[in-house]
Every structure is written in C-alpha cells, then in structure tokens.
Amino acid sequence: MAIGMDITQKSGTATRKRSSRKGNSAPTIADVARAAHCSPMTVSRVINGEENVREATRAQVLDAIAKLNYIPNRAARSLAGGAQLRIALLFDNPSASYLSEFLMGALEEASRRDIHLVVQSCETVPESKELISKLVDGGIVGFILPPPLCDDQSVLDQIRASGGIAVAVGPGRASGSHGAVQIDEFQAAYDMTRHIIGLGHERIGFIIGNPEQVASGQRLEGFRAAMEEAGLTISDRLIAQGQFTYRSGMVAAEKLLAVDPPPTAIFASNDDMAAATVAMAHRRHLDVPNDITVCGFDDTELASSIWPELTTIRQPIREMTAQAVVMIAKAYRQKTPASKAKGEQVTMAYKLVRRNSDAGPSLASSFQRASEKQ
Amino acid sequence: MAIGMDITQKSGTATRKRSSRKGNSAPTIADVARAAHCSPMTVSRVINGEENVREATRAQVLDAIAKLNYIPNRAARSLAGGAQLRIALLFDNPSASYLSEFLMGALEEASRRDIHLVVQSCETVPESKELISKLVDGGIVGFILPPPLCDDQSVLDQIRASGGIAVAVGPGRASGSHGAVQIDEFQAAYDMTRHIIGLGHERIGFIIGNPEQVASGQRLEGFRAAMEEAGLTISDRLIAQGQFTYRSGMVAAEKLLAVDPPPTAIFASNDDMAAATVAMAHRRHLDVPNDITVCGFDDTELASSIWPELTTIRQPIREMTAQAVVMIAKAYRQKTPASKAKGEQVTMAYKLVRRNSDAGPSLASSFQRASEKQ
DNA sequence: GCACCTTGTGGTAGCGCTACCATGATGAGG
DNA sequence: CCTCATCATGGTAGCGCTACCACAAGGTGC
Numbered sequence: 001m002a003i004g005m006d007i008t009q010k011s012g013t014a015t016r017k018r019s020s021r022k023g024n025s026a027p028t029i030a031d032v033a034r035a036a037h038c039s040p041m042t043v044s045r046v047i048n049g050e051e052n053v054r055e056a057t058r059a060q061v062l063d064a065i066a067k068l069n070y071i072p073n074r075a076a077r078s079l080a081g082g083a084q085l086r087i088a089l090l091f092d093n094p095s096a097s098y099l100s101e102f103l104m105g106a107l108e109e110a111s112r113r114d115i116h117l118v119v120q121s122c123e124t125v126p127e128s129k130e131l132i133s134k135l136v137d138g139g140i141v142g143f144i145l146p147p148p149l150c151d152d153q154s155v156l157d158q159i160r161a162s163g164g165i166a167v168a169v170g171p172g173r174a175s176g177s178h179g180a181v182q183i184d185e186f187q188a189a190y191d192m193t194r195h196i197i198g199l200g201h202e203r204i205g206f207i208i209g210n211p212e213q214v215a216s217g218q219r220l221e222g223f224r225a226a227m228e229e230a231g232l233t234i235s236d237r238l239i240a241q242g243q244f245t246y247r248s249g250m251v252a253a254e255k256l257l258a259v260d261p262p263p264t265a266i267f268a269s270n271d272d273m274a275a276a277t278v279a280m281a282h283r284r285h286l287d288v289p290n291d292i293t294v295c296g297f298d299d300t301e302l303a304s305s306i307w308p309e310l311t312t313i314r315q316p317i318r319e320m321t322a323q324a325v326v327m328i329a330k331a332y333r334q335k336t337p338a339s340k341a342k343g344e345q346v347t348m349a350y351k352l353v354r355r356n357s358d359a360g361p362s363l364a365s366s367f368q369r370a371s372e373k374q
Numbered sequence: 375m376a377i378g379m380d381i382t383q384k385s386g387t388a389t390r391k392r393s394s395r396k397g398n399s400a401p402t403i404a405d406v407a408r409a410a411h412c413s414p415m416t417v418s419r420v421i422n423g424e425e426n427v428r429e430a431t432r433a434q435v436l437d438a439i440a441k442l443n444y445i446p447n448r449a450a451r452s453l454a455g456g457a458q459l460r461i462a463l464l465f466d467n468p469s470a471s472y473l474s475e476f477l478m479g480a481l482e483e484a485s486r487r488d489i490h491l492v493v494q495s496c497e498t499v500p501e502s503k504e505l506i507s508k509l510v511d512g513g514i515v516g517f518i519l520p521p522p523l524c525d526d527q528s529v530l531d532q533i534r535a536s537g538g539i540a541v542a543v544g545p546g547r548a549s550g551s552h553g554a555v556q557i558d559e560f561q562a563a564y565d566m567t568r569h570i571i572g573l574g575h576e577r578i579g580f581i582i583g584n585p586e587q588v589a590s591g592q593r594l595e596g597f598r599a600a601m602e603e604a605g606l607t608i609s610d611r612l613i614a615q616g617q618f619t620y621r622s623g624m625v626a627a628e629k630l631l632a633v634d635p636p637p638t639a640i641f642a643s644n645d646d647m648a649a650a651t652v653a654m655a656h657r658r659h660l661d662v663p664n665d666i667t668v669c670g671f672d673d674t675e676l677a678s679s680i681w682p683e684l685t686t687i688r689q690p691i692r693e694m695t696a697q698a699v700v701m702i703a704k705a706y707r708q709k710t711p712a713s714k715a716k717g718e719q720v721t722m723a724y725k726l727v728r729r730n731s732d733a734g735p736s737l738a739s740s741f742q743r744a745s746e747k748q
Numbered sequence: 749g750c751a752c753c754t755t756g757t758g759g760t761a762g763c764g765c766t767a768c769c770a771t772g773a774t775g776a777g778g
Numbered sequence: 779c780c781t782c783a784t785c786a787t788g789g790t791a792g793c794g795c796t797a798c799c800a801c802a803a804g805g806t807g808c
Contacts, residue, residue, distance in 0.1 A: 026764090028765085029765060029766095039789080040764090041766080041787070041788060042786085042788080044766060045787090047765095048766085052784095052786060052787085053786070053787085054785095054786065057787085072765080073453070073764050075449040075453045075763085075765090076449070076766085076793090077766080078449040079447070079449040079453050079764080079793050080764075080766040080792080080793055081766060081793080100478055107481050114448075116445065116448065134443055137443075139400030139401070246679050250681055275679075279656055282653055283656040283657055283659065285657065301474065301675065302675075302679060306650075306653075307621045307650070402794055402795085403796095404795095412757075412758085413757065413758045414794090414796095415758060416757060419756095425755095426754090426755055427756070427757085447794050449793085449794080450793070450794030450795040451794080451796075452763090453764065453765085453795070453796090454762080454763055455763085455796060455797085750808095751807090751808095752805100753804105753805080753806075754803100754805075755803085755804080756801105756802090756804105757801085758800085760800100761796105761797090761798090761799105762795105764793105768789105769789090769790085769791100771786100771788070771789090772786090773785080773786080774783105774784080774786095775782105775783095775784080775785090777780105777781085778779100778780090778781080778782100
C-alpha cells in the first residue's frame with residue numbers, strides 16, 4: 001500500500017528492553033498447568049471440554065484457571081488450531097454508503113470470530129470467473145455477495161463449481177442453491193405504499209429501480225399490491241423507470257412531475273432516486289412534504305443528509321452481512337459432502353423509518369383531486 | 375489486475391511436505407519468500423512497510439504476493455507480535471459520510487494489524503472526562519479523534535493526563551502536544567479558489583463551515599488569500615456562515631443567491647453545504663454549472679452521488695485514519711518515558727477532484743459583470 | 749589503512765496453543 | 779500370567795509470523 005505522501009518517520013532508535021515478548025502479563029496455559037500440577041495438554045483438554053480427563057484433574061485445572069484469571073489467547077488458538085476460515089467479500093460497484101455499512105458488519109463479525117475477511121473488487125464478469133477459482137485455490141472457502149453481484153447467476157455458478165460457499169446478501173429472491181440473507185422486499189414496499197396511502201394520498205407515483213436487479217421487480221410488485229388492495233388505479237404514466245442512480249432518478253422524477261395532474265406522492269425504489277426526486281420537486285418550487293410526499297428505500301446515509309430527511313425503509317445491512325459471515329462459518333464446519341450445498345435462507349426484519357419527507361396531501365391537491373373525480 | 379499468469383504454486387513446490395496439519399493450505403510468508411527468491415524476513419518487512427528494503431526487492435515481493443494471492447495470517451501476526459493493542463475511536467457527531475469513511479480506514483488498518491478498535495460515541499464534553507479515564511483503566515492505550523473532537527483542547531488534555539496517546543485527525547492546526555494527521559486546509563482552499571478564478575469567475579461566494587472547528591477558519595483564509603492575490607474584492611455579502619450541515623447550506627446558499635448581482639460561483643466549505651447550494655440553485659432555475667459554478671470540500675460520498683457531481687477537494691480520509699492507527703501503534707511500542715508525548719505530525723496530500731459542477735461564467739453573467747464594472 | 753557508521757538481507761528463536769503420537773496405567777479376555 | 783484394547787496423561791513439533799541479532803557490502807572520516 002503505497003500512498004503518495006511523505007511522512008517523517010525519523011524515529012528508529014529506541015532500544016527498549018523487550019518487555020512485550022515475554023515480560024509480565026497474561027497467564028498462559030503453562031502457568032495454569034504448573035498451578036494445577038499437570039501438563040499444558042491436560043489444561044488444553046479441559047478448556048476444550050474433551051472427554052478423557054478424570055473428574056478430579058478437571059476440577060484442579062478449573063480451579064487453577066479461576067485462580068489465575070486465565071483467558072486463552074485467541075490468536076494462538078486459531079494459529080495452532082490450523083484451519084483458519086477465510087471468506088471473501090466480492091463487490092462490483094454498489095453505492096458507496098451501502099458498501100461501507102456492508103463492510104462494517106462483515107468486518108466486525110469476522111473479527112469477533114477470528115475469521116479472515118478478504119475484500120475483493122470484482123469489476124467485470126469475465127474476470128470474475130478466473131478470480132473466483134484463484135481465490136478458492138488460495139484457500140478462500142466462502143463468498144459474500146452484495147448487490148448487484150448477488151443477482152448474477154454466473155458468479156453463483158462459478159463459486160459452486162469451484163467448491164466455494166456462496167451467500168447472497170439482499171437478493172430479491174432466493175434460489176435454493178446457495179445461502180441468502182435478505183429482507184422481504186415485496187412486503188417492505190407494500191408497507192411503505194400502505195403508509196403513503198394511509199396519509200391520504202391517492203395519486204402516487206413510483207420509480208422503479210435497475211431492472212437487472214431482482215429486488216427492483218419485487219419492490220414494484222409490493223407497490224402494486226398495496227395500491228390494488230386500496231382500490232387505487234395505477235396509471236402507467238405514474239410509473240417511471242430508473243436505474244438506482246441519482247441521475248436516473250432526476251429523469252424519472254421530471255417525467256412524473258410533468259404529468260397532469262401531478263402525483264401528490266412519489267415512492268422511489270431507493271434513496272438516491274428519492275433524493276433526486278426531492279431536488280426536482282424543489283426545482284419546480286414544490287415544497288416537500290407539503291406539496292408532495294417523497295419516500296425512499298434503503299436508508300442509506302444520503303437519506304438523512306439531505307433536507308428534508310427522507311422517510312424510507314431501513315434494511316439492517318450490518319446485521320445482514322454479519323449473518324452472512326455466520327452462515328458461511330456454519331456451512332463450512334458441517335461441510336459433509338451431503339449438506340454441502342444446502343443453501344440456508346434467512347429473512348431479516350426491516351423497518352419503516354419516518355422522517356420529514358412525507359405528509360398528507362395538501363388542500364390544494366386534495367381539492368384538485370376532488371374536482372377531478374367529478 | 376494482471377491475469378493470464380497461471381498459478382504455478384503447486385508445480386513449484388514439489389515436495390508438499392506440509393499438508394499434515396492443514397488440508398487447504400493458504401499461502402504463507404514462506405511461499406511468498408520462495409517465489410520472490412528472498413527470505414521470509416524480507417517479505418515481512420515489505421508487508422509491514424519498513425524502510426530498509428531495496429526498491430527492486432520490494433517490487434519482486436509485491437509481485438509474488440499478488441501472484442499467490444497471499445494474505446498475512448492475522449493470528450500468527452498478533453501472536454508473534456506480542457500484546458494486543460486497544461484503541462478507541464471517539465466521535466461526537468461529524469457528518470455521517472465523513473464518519474463512515476473514517477471508520478473504514480480505522481477498521482481496516484486495525485484489522486490488518488490485529489488491533490482491537492473500540493468505537494465510542496462521546497456526546498457531551500463533561501461526560502468525556504470520566505469516559506476517557508475509564509477507557510484508559512480498561513486497557514485502551516490510544517485515542518483517535520475526528521472533527522470536531524480533535525479541536526477540543528480539554529479532551530486532548532484529559533487523554534494526556536490519563537496517560538493515553540491521542541491522535542487528532544483533520545484538525546485545522548496542529549499543536550505539538552499530541553499526534554495529528556491532517557491536510558493543509560489553507561492550501562487546499564487556496565488551490566480550489568485559484569481553480570475557480572482560473573475558470574474566469576470574479577464574483578465568487580463562500581460558505582463558511584462550523585465556526586467552532588479550526589478547519590473552517592483555515593479554509594476561509596485560503597479563500598481570502600487566493601482572492602486577494604488575484605486582486606478580486608471580497609464582498610461581505612458574498613460570504614455566508616454555515617454549520618457544515620446540509621440545512622445550514624440551504625440557508626446560506628439562499629442568502630448568497632439573493633444578492634444582486636448574484637455570484638457566478640460559490641465555494642462551500644464542505645460537500646453537504648455544496649450539495650445544498652446546488653439544490654437551491656436548481657430551485658431558482660439556475661443550471662449548474664452553466665449558470666453557476668458550485669464547489670465543495672471533502673469529497674464525501676454525497677459529492678458523487680448527486681447530479682451534477684461536485685468538483686471538490688478530496689481528503690484521503692481513509693488513509694488518514696489508517697495513519698492515525700499506525701501512529702498510535704508505533705507510539706505505544708516505543709513508549710519510553712522520554713518519547714512518550716512527542717506528538718508526531720503528519721500532513722497528507724489532498725487532491726482537487728474536478729467533476730461536473732464547475733465551468734466558466736456564462737456569457738450573460740460575464741456581460742453583466744462587464745457592464746457592472748463601468 | 750582502520751575504525752566507524754549505514755543499508756539490505758538472512759538466521760534463529762520463540763509467541764501460546766493444539767494435533768499427533770507415545771507413554772504409563774488400568775481392566776478385560778484368553 | 780500375559781496379551782490387547784482402553785483409558786488418562788505427557789512430550790514434541792509445529793501453526794505463521796515477527797523481534798532481535800548477525801553479517802556482509804558499501805560508504806565516510808581521519
């Protein structure tokens with residue numbers, strides 16, 4: 001890692017007398033063994049709950065452990081224990097804030113379990129093929145795949161072919177062939193739509209996400225279902241295609257706001273597009289939320305850094321990623337030829353976060369809507 | 375990334391004498407050494423960025439590392455390296471995107487060095503006093519302080535009094551009593567202003583950051599210096615006070631845009647406020663950058679997620695935080711009574727990132743300006 | 749010319765723990 | 779009584795890496 005910087009590292013002298021290497025501190029297994037009048041091996045057995053230790057010996061050891069306040073050294077344990085789990089986190093180019101949340105969860109859990117996490121960018125699909133088998137050869141046993149990679153069947157297949165364990169995080173739909181951690185996208189979009197309807201809106205616009213990601217379709221379906229259930233008509237003109245990017249959101253919002261009469265609320269499939277919608281509304285001198293309600297999805301950082309802050313759906317990204325790490329660890333441990341490719345599915349709870357971008361329809365709009373009906 | 379090199383690992387090591395303990399062998403430092411035709415020690419040096427390695431050797435080793443996809447074993451590292459360091463990252467409430475970048479850098483470096491990183495929110499200053507000594511008693515040896523905490527002398531003093539090592543990241547000015555990692559805020563703001571002037575602008579607005587942070591003042595000074603050097607007058611009406619928040623940016627931008635004649639460019643002291651300025655400009659039906667240039671500072675994720683993407687100053691936040699971790703680790707290791715409170719200062723390189731929010735002044739504005747001069 | 753650095757490199761000895769034998773003790777079966 | 783499985787335990791050899799020298803090669807300075 002060479003960064004273009006100059007640093008003043010003049011200090012190199014300092015001849016301290018090496019106290020860290022041996023010195024004081026931290027009782028070791030040998031200390032315990034001495035105190036319990038047995039060998040380190042026996043202590044190790046007790047710690048690891050092995051069977052073949054006499055009850056009396058075990059008690060002695062336990063006693064010594066308590067007396068010395070001994071805590072086994074994690075690092076040494078996993079070093080000696082051999083097989084350290086290595087997991088790769090592949091990513092294409094998700095939104096940066098999504099990725100950082102994602103990393104936090106994975107890194108934290110990996111550190112807790114003393115698992116090696118390798119973070120790998122994986123730009124192009126053709127390249128990925130070679131990359132994956134290289135990683136597997138290099139000792140990587142599992143792969144965590146955030147969107148949009150989690151929807152790429154060829155990557156999934158490649159991992160399986162190489163003998164790796166794949167866990168997709170946040171795919172729209174789970175296929176049984178691999179593990180997945182997700183939220184119920186359909187239900188979340190449904191809930192949000194219900195929320196908007198509950199505010200009194202009837203003319204609600206929707207911006208679809210990137211059509212290549214399964215989640216986009218599911219969110220749209222959730223929206224549709226709630227609208228239909230409420231007996232509201234869904235005009236094609238009030239549904240715009242986006243790509244999950246801010247820019248695509250601007251284009252889509254522009255289109256929706258130009259419809260006559262305009263929607264009193266817009267539900268965008270992610271926060272970037274919702275933020276763009278707010279910007280477009282402002283450009284038209286519409287107040288958010290008084291003139292128009294705008295809701296997003298994902299609760300990325302953007303949602304709370306713009307004004308008004310967005311009402312959105314919070315995915316527990318960190319927890320989801322942590323869960324993915326756990327799942328790989330588990331799958332690896334019980335990797336009998338049989339259960340190998342089972343593919344556990346976990347659905348986690350999302351949350352509708354209400355902030356300042358939603359409100360009931362304005363009187364003017366209501367009036368307009370009322371008159372329009374007649 | 376270089377592909378096309380097949381992995382020659384297995385053919386190279388014919389004997390395969392290991393394999394006893396581990397089934398799936400991850401490449402070790404010895405494998406790399408063999409591939410790079412040097413000793414494991416040299417590889418270790420390269421990995422740890424030590425100085426005394428010839429450039430050619432370093433390159434060879436780096437090459438071998440890449441080829442083998444080698445990843446150092448953290449467990450072994452911390453075992454051999456001695457005690458495990460514990461560092462706290464205290465934060466008040468910086469912008470979320472800043473924080474997430476910040477965390478990434480720290481987490482990554484901490485994980486790389488097997489340092490235990492404790493992330494601690496520290497809302498109120500009175501509370502902080504107790505918190506710090508509690509953490510030190512609990513075995514925390516170092517503290518990383520992002521803005522705005524890095525400007526709080528009482529926190530710094532408290533850490534020193536408790537015997538902890540403090541490193542401020544991104545303070546405006548370094549005091550010798552503690553470590554600091556920063557960029558040259560003044561120079562960066564100066565450069566950006568020069569850039570804007572170079573585009574042909576003369577009537578340039580500025581939005582100041584939170585006055586409690588030293589960096590705000592430095593950025594303002596950099597702006598002033600460049601303006602004066604170019605012989606441009608600085609109207610008080612074209613300088614607005616902000617707080618580094620999106621919302622404060624909206625208020626400030628509104629004020630600046632209402633000035634008659636309005637500025638043809640606005641330089642905001644951070645990206646959040648710049649983004650807000652773009653939004654306000656749009657609300658007034660001003661095109662960015664054709665009608666007005668808007669520049670930010672920090673290059674947080676927001677800068678590239680809105681449209682147009684912001685021209686801004688990129689601080690290597692991640693690298694800076696990583697550097698802070700390194701500095702604490704080093705300071706701790708050579709913590710002789712003498713060198714203890716030395717307080718190393720590191721200044722890192724920033725970069726002016728040009729994107730799509732700047733352009734020369736429009737003809738209309740130029741004309742206006744020209745006529746105004748007469 | 750010989751002390752002295754300085755610089756790049758290699759060798760060795762562990763860090764604390766566990767895998768894998770090897771060893772004494774036991775008891776059961778012949 | 780002697781074999782042979784079955785315990786309970788000990789010894790040894792690393793796991794992968796880094797701290798600490800040692801050492802050779804190339805300067806300086808006088």
